[in-house]
Amino acid sequence: MALRSESSRKSVLQATIDLLGETPPGPVSLQKLSIERIARQAGVSKMTIYRWWPNKAALVIDSFIENHIAQTPLSKEGRAVDALRAHLVSLTKVYAGPEGRLVAQLLGECQFEPATLDAFKEHFWRGRQEAVAELIERAKAEGDLREDVPSNTIADLLYAPIYFRLLLQTGELDVDSTLTHVEAVLRGIARQGS
Template sequence: MAIRSEQSRRAILEATMRLLDESGPAAVSVQKLSIERIAREAGVSKTTIYRWWPSKAAVVIDTFLDNHVARTPIREDVPAIEAVREHLASLAEIYAGGEGRLVAQLIAECQDDPATMVEFKERFWTPRSRAVIQLVRRAMEEGSMRGDLDPELMTELLYSPIYFRLLLRTGALDAEATKGILHTALEGLAAGRYGVQQAYAEHSAQRWLPG
């Protein structure tokens, strides 16, 4: 990519972030943001923006991703179960701030705009969830997670508490609270002497014993 083109692209991403910064003087919501507003803030034409992005949603998602991936790493240099813990803890901590509110706005917009939903899944959700699914598979192979469950379902189970708290604000998204959430989820997925179904069967049988 030519230097001038890369400078324009960076200017667009930075302008979008300034406009979405809640503490900034020109702050707007995702819903009220427009390509025209981004172009004016970045000092470029709308044609320049459309050269790289098909829609406002795509610009916003790439603006979000610009720093998000680096701040929520999926490590390969540590045991998989440790990488899972670190990744999800970092995700929750970041979502406790401005990035979380931005994602919540994007998800809200997805409900009324199928095109935004497609962009959100293609640019953000699908690549990141695939990476975590691969991490879960590695944890299964290493024996730190149960190997008899669907890794995609396990990934959803790990992500769900964070997004539930993000969207419904039912609890904190800080390090300590997330540690408890992850501990509970990972204990349920952990490889052990017997599976959850056997433990449930034993518990059910005990309910009917006289005592």
């Protein structure tokens, strides 16, 4: 029974991503996506979906996380600043595609639904924030970043332009512009003499 349940859960997560994706059966906007449609696509009942998720937003967030974490790793190998660069490049590549449009829709939804914002922070943002802070602290310990700049400020400096371009579409969301920005930030927060 547990194997069957896990199989159904994975089918629901995949159906959600498929419906929100760019190729058929998608694209369906987050606003037009329904639990009924997800259930039909996954071949399960609505009750099966509600057994695992309290609402559509929670399901979409879990679907997003399932795909996102694997595509945007935070390496524990090598120098921490190199791991930060690689992570930000992978994030840019992912956000330049359909997943970026999904994140933009989710963040838009969060502005009107406090429960959705809380779920997004709880299930996605806080975990990533902690992992990035750990990486930044490691870069400080390795002597590459200034110790007097708080880790959350460094993270804001590195991530804000990606989310700004994603949400406001003020410029290309590409690897070259991301690396240009990352290098400028890293030079500004590099430990003196590094």
